[in-house]
Amino acid sequence: MNSIVFFVIATLVSVAMSDPFKWSVCTSDAYPFSVSSVAMDPYPAVAGKNVTIHASGTGATSVSGGSWSMVVKLLGIPVQSYTGLTCSLAPTCPCPCPPGSYTISISIAVPSFSPPGSYTAETIVKDQTGQQLSCIDATFDISSSK
Numbered sequence: 001m002n003s004i005v006f007f008v009i010a011t012l013v014s015v016a017m018s019d020p021f022k023w024s025v026c027t028s029d030a031y032p033f034s035v036s037s038v039a040m041d042p043y044p045a046v047a048g049k050n051v052t053i054h055a056s057g058t059g060a061t062s063v064s065g066g067s068w069s070m071v072v073k074l075l076g077i078p079v080q081s082y083t084g085l086t087c088s089l090a091p092t093c094p095c096p097c098p099p100g101s102y103t104i105s106i107s108i109a110v111p112s113f114s115p116p117g118s119y120t121a122e123t124i125v126k127d128q129t130g131q132q133l134s135c136i137d138a139t140f141d142i143s144s145s146k
Contacts (some may be wrong), residue, residue: 026122026135032061033125033134044141048112053123055136056103063087064096065128070106072121079119082108086125086133116144 023038025031035057045051066086071078087095087103106123118141125133 021141022139024137025030026124026137031134032127033057033059035134035136038136038138040138040140044143045110046108046143046145047110047114047116050107050109052105052107053138054102054103054105055134057134058085058101059097059099059133061127061133062096062098063133066126066130066133068123068125070108070121070123072119073113074117074119076120079114080101080111082106086127089125110142112145114142116142 021040021043025035028090035055037057038053038055041052041054042049042103063086067090068084068086069132070082072080072082082142089106090097090102091105093100104125118139119141121138123134123136123138125135127133
């Protein structure tokens with residue numbers, strides 16, 4: 001009987017951890033940077049390892065500065081936050097960056113103490129005037145370190 005209970009629990013945990021990476025634009029508002037795709041590498045993220053989020057899209061305005069922020073939540077509770085400079089996001093277009101198509105990347109270290117599970121994150125990118133260029137909501141998994 002114990003082996004059946006263990007098998008059921010292991011199966012449920014496996015199914016819960018196999019969700020694909022999902023993303024969406026935060027609102028229906030049109031942002032100056034229109035995101036067309038977002039990917040996470042590696043996926044799922046691994047506790048204690050680095051992960052990189054790549055977002056491709058088209059910018060409608062020139063950018064000469066600004067900042068980005070990301071808030072990561074587990075069960076709706078903020079557990080980690082990250083910040084950086086907007087000009088560091090697109091290595092192929094150092095600031096000032098004219099309008100055009102770009103892939104931006106954010107590399108972060110996943111804390112080794114992160115419990116495995118399904119997380120959400122909201123990433124906001126602003127320009128030099130504080131105008132919001134883009135906002136991305138994501139749902140992703142973190143697995144335990146191997």
